[in-house]
């Protein structure tokens with residue numbers, strides 16, 4: 001067995017001192033943000049552990065670079081590498097709109113069954129925000145990552161397949177609500193009990209481990225009763241069955257009491273939630289939601305704390321340990337190869353990866369150095385355009401500034 005391979009046994013990750021970690025550079029701004037991320041991560045690991053720990057990066061391919069090299073957008077070899085080495089990090093990959101191939105990002109999550117998309121959203125001191133109290137936003141989104149309308153079960157208007165599905169719905173299922181049957185396209189939204197439960201379980205476990213006040217199930221169950229509505233019901237039931245939750249003030253909210261800590265399980269309808277995160281963000285801690293809601297909520301929350309340039313994420317299967325860390329944003333094609341954008345989302349995804357590995361000291365060094373870099377008003381274009389008196393840095397220069405700030409005495413002494 002390769003001694004540099006991360007392994008996973010009985011729910012626990014075993015990380016050697018020099019683990020091999022595959023990375024996908026990504027399309028568009030991917031190469032720029034990946035270069036900065038790698039530089040920052042390597043520097044933090046060296047500063048925290050000297051030569052005793054180091055990541056052996058292994059490039060694997062997906063997207064445009066894979067297509068150029070192999071003629072395939074998502075080679076089987078890439079999936080096998082992630083299965084073998086368990087933990088990977090990636091840049092964003094382009095998805096065409098309307099037609100063409102399906103999302104490679106979604107395909108990676110589905111094929112590796114990375115059912116939890118975990119996206120922490122918090123404000124960093126000094127980051128410009130459109131709201132008065134961005135410091136009140138401190139949430140972790142648990143987004144179901146394999147089901148829902150994202151499963152890609154849809155048929156295009158005008159195709160013979162669409163005709164068959166439409167005829168089945170109308171003639172055999174008695175559906176009368178298809179408004180314009182001659183031009184309709186149809187998509188299907190699968191939401192299962194197992195899929196809902198494993199996501200809500202992960203959210204509740206995280207909330208208990210980190211002593212959060214609440215888990216909020218965000219859904220549109222008033223309209224999509226059998227999918228989003230069941231997601232809510234299955235979530236509440238799981239809290240009762242597996243965590244001993246009891247009715248809170250007569251229900252449907254639940255309360256879990258564990259080792260003196262109280263965790264409320266509550267729910268809110270998705271549209272109301274989107275206004276409440278602006279008006280009363282401090283009421284929310286951990287969010288458990290379905291795939292599409294989670295996608296929208298991720299970008300909306302990111303905007304409140306200063307934008308998509310500082311929004312990290314992870315895609316995790318807690319049963320197999322397989323995980324891919326990646327920024328919330330996409331390939332921002334208009335900025336490709338300009339060395340311009342903010343690498344913080346990808347760098348902070350790297351921080352999440354270090355925490356997942358248990359390399360907390362290196363993770364902390366990076367977070368403090370990013371905070372210092374931003375408080376110094378040395379920032380990329382996205383923050384500079386909203387800050388008075390900022391020094392504008394390129395993507396690579398921001399990475400270098402973060403590395404430099406890791407040596408600042410205030411960072412080293414507070415460790």
Ligand SMILES: NC(=O)C1=CN([C@@H]2O[C@H](COP(=O)(O)OP(=O)(O)OC[C@H]3O[C@@H](n4cnc5c(N)ncnc54)[C@H](OP(=O)(O)O)[C@@H]3O)[C@@H](O)[C@H]2O)C=CC1
Nearest residue numbers: 091092093094095105308309328329330331332341342382
């Ligand atoms: N996980 C993934 O790989 C994802 C891939 N995608 C794919 O990416 C492609 C482009 O999608 P698009 O809708 O344009 O969304 P993007 O997230 O790529 O970009 C939208 C806007 O967000 C801002 N932005 C994005 N990244 C950064 C950054 N690092 N620093 C600062 N600002 C940033 C820019 O705003 P401004 O114009 O104001 O400067 C940009 O124009 C599509 O093919 C989409 O499918 C999308 C999301 C996730």
Ligand SMILES: O=C(O)CCC(=O)C(=O)O
Nearest residue numbers: 094095103105106295328
């Ligand atoms: O795969 C894509 O192109 C978009 C995915 C996305 O927006 C997300 O995961 O947040």
Ligand SMILES: [Mg+2]
Nearest residue numbers: 295298299328
């Ligand atoms: Mg998105």
